[in-house]
Amino acid sequence: MFVALTPKTASLLFTLLTLFSASCFAVITPQRQQAVTVCDATIQPDWPVDFTATTCQQVALVDVDPQGKTLWLQLTLPVSKQQLTQLKPPLALYLNAKASSSSYLNGYHLGNNGLPGNQPDEIAGNMDARFYVPLDLLLVGDNQLVVKMSAQQSLFTLPNPVHFIGINHYNAPQHHLQRYSNWMLVILGILLTATLYFAIRSLQSMQRGQHLLLALMSLFAALQLFSEIGRALFSYSYPLHDVRLLVIVTFSFGFGLCLLTLITQRFVRTHAVHWIYAGAAATLLTVILIPGFDNKTTAATFCPMLLSVILAARHGYRRRNLAAAATTVTLSLFLLIIVLTADYFHETLYFVLITLLLSVLFMQQAKDYNALLSNQQLDKERIAKLTLRLEQNQQHNKPAILKIASAGKVDIINTAQINFCQAAGDYSEINLTDGRQHLYSGTLKNLESELPSTFLRVHRSYLVNLEQVTRLQTSTNKSSGSAASLLLQNGQQLPVSRRLIPAVRQAVTTEIN
Structure with a gap:
């Protein structure tokens, strides 16, 4: 992760960065353990800087820390003739560090990233900086890089605030950090x-x-x-x-x-x-x-x-x-x-x-969800069976009646005696178990609302009494697909709508069981 690194991890990361860069293009970069010279910029605030002063000290590059201070950093960038010919102009100095900075290469001022200085004067620079480097500025042999750095506006002190320093082809400042x-x-x-x-x-x-x-x-x-x-x-x-x-x-x-x-x-x-x-x-x-x-x-x-x-x-x-x-x-x-x-x-x-x-976790959740659905479906089937049994017991103990008015009189029909009902335009035919018929002055939908739940709509034209059903018969035809019909106790067969076959099968199974 691009976060604060321990010295061991930082060295490993820097080595990987260097090896990756070298495998794809020439890059000039110091080793993390390379000795560099650091001077207190509050004592020598201006360029040029005397790096031989007694107040200066040598540390490893990985240990350079500008947090809460202002310092000068001097390091050497050795460049071979082969590297110089492999570098593709335009070039840039990359400085990925938690600091404002001002960079000098071989005495030439490359530019500023923010403005390093003491706390009241510092202007915060970008975390990842890039400075244009003229090609003729680089020399075969040792090149001196001097950087003034400060980080006076930190919320936290990180163990390794300097992440990468190097010269390469001019690109985005985050070029060395975006491989993934x-x-x-x-x-x-x-x-x-x-x-x-x-x-x-x-x-x-x-x-x-x-x-x-x-x-x-x-x-x-x-x-x-x-x-x-x-x-x-x-x-x-x-x-x-x-x-x-x-x-x-x-x-x-x-x-x-x-x-x-x-x-x-x-x-x-x-x-x-x-x-x-x-x-x-x-x-x-x-x-x-x-x-x-x-x-x-x-x-x-x-x-x-x-x-x-x-x-x-x-x-x-x-x-x-x-x-x-x-x-x-x-x-x-x-x-x-x-x-x-x-x-x-x-x-x-x-x-x-x-x-x-x-x-x-998603697969485990899906498995639990499917198991829960199965249990709920079983519960629904048990509830449906219980409800139907209660309706049947209620109908047997106190049969429901249906009143039909016609020709100035009212016929009272015991719903248990109804075999099935059939749509007939704006009317409905009520077929009784003894073969008689009555004409209901209303649609099948209206009639369905007046009958108990032991009656089931199995087709747009048929409403059947489940207590009169003995078997559900299905067949498959290559041209028309699945077809089904209900066999009643009197031997009659009623068609079942194709889309209602699953619901009818479940209801009939519940009734027969």
Whole structure:
């Protein structure tokens, strides 16, 4: 991650940068452990500077620290004849550091990045600076680079504020920091898509809380990733670098806390809130006490995940729960990779793993969701059977009646004696079990509203009494597809609308069972 680095990690990162650059193009850059001369700029405020003064000292380049001070930095850039011929003009001096700066190459002033100076006078420069270098300014042999640096507007003190110094082809100031931006943009798109998907799913009533947590996890990961690659995409002044690091840690903490909440909701039966509060407090304390923002960012996710592993493992052991065991293995592998790659756990690996972790959690969530749907469907079928039985018992104990007015008289019909009803224009024919017929002065829809729930609409022209149904018959025709009919107790057959076949099959099965 492009955050504060320990000396070991900084050296490794710088070596990788150098090897990558050298494999693609010529680059002139000093070694991180190269000895450089540093002088206090409050004693010698103006150029030229006497670097042989007793107040000056030699330190390794990796240890140069302009935070809270103003200093002069002198270093040597050796250039071979081969390098000079390989360099493609125009050239630029790249200075990626948390500081304002003013650069001189072989006595020539290249320009300013902000304005270095004491606290009242400093103008903050960009985190990543670029200075044009005339080709004829470079010499075969040793070239002297002098940089005046200051960082008086820092919120935090970072262990290694100077990230890269080198001369190369003129390009964007972040040229040496954006190798992975294209891949990261792809992952960013995946995370934002996941955020939208889970946010929409959270609008449904089923598993709303868990879908909301997955949406927040995806969002926090996406925002953290965007903050990470933001340095490669945008130029910003060096004081904002501290804010950016703080934002990255905050998003990492948000992701970890949501993960812990999700695991406790799934696998903790009692005192779940207490575990969440305890995990949040322990993580926050660790983040505050641990040095270095790269370590803070990792700890903000590592600590909640470690507690999540413990909770999932405990539930899996006590309940012999396979889902808890699978979650334990997945999170444990993630933690193991973090531990094994602690010295070079950069943003590509981290966010690839985060995306894979979200994918695993999504698959587990989908499996739980499908199981919940199946259970709800079974419950609905049981409720439907119970409701139908209650309706039948009620009809047998106190049969429903239907009043039909015609020719100045009113016929009263016991609904249990109705076999089926058939649409006849603006009227409906009521067919009784004894073969008689009555004419109802209304549509089949009106008649359906007056009959008990033991009657089912099986076709736009037929309404059948389920108690009179003995069998549902289906057949398949290559030209017309599936067809179905109901066989009644009196031997009559009624057609079933193709789109209603599943509902009729379920109702008939419930009735027969």
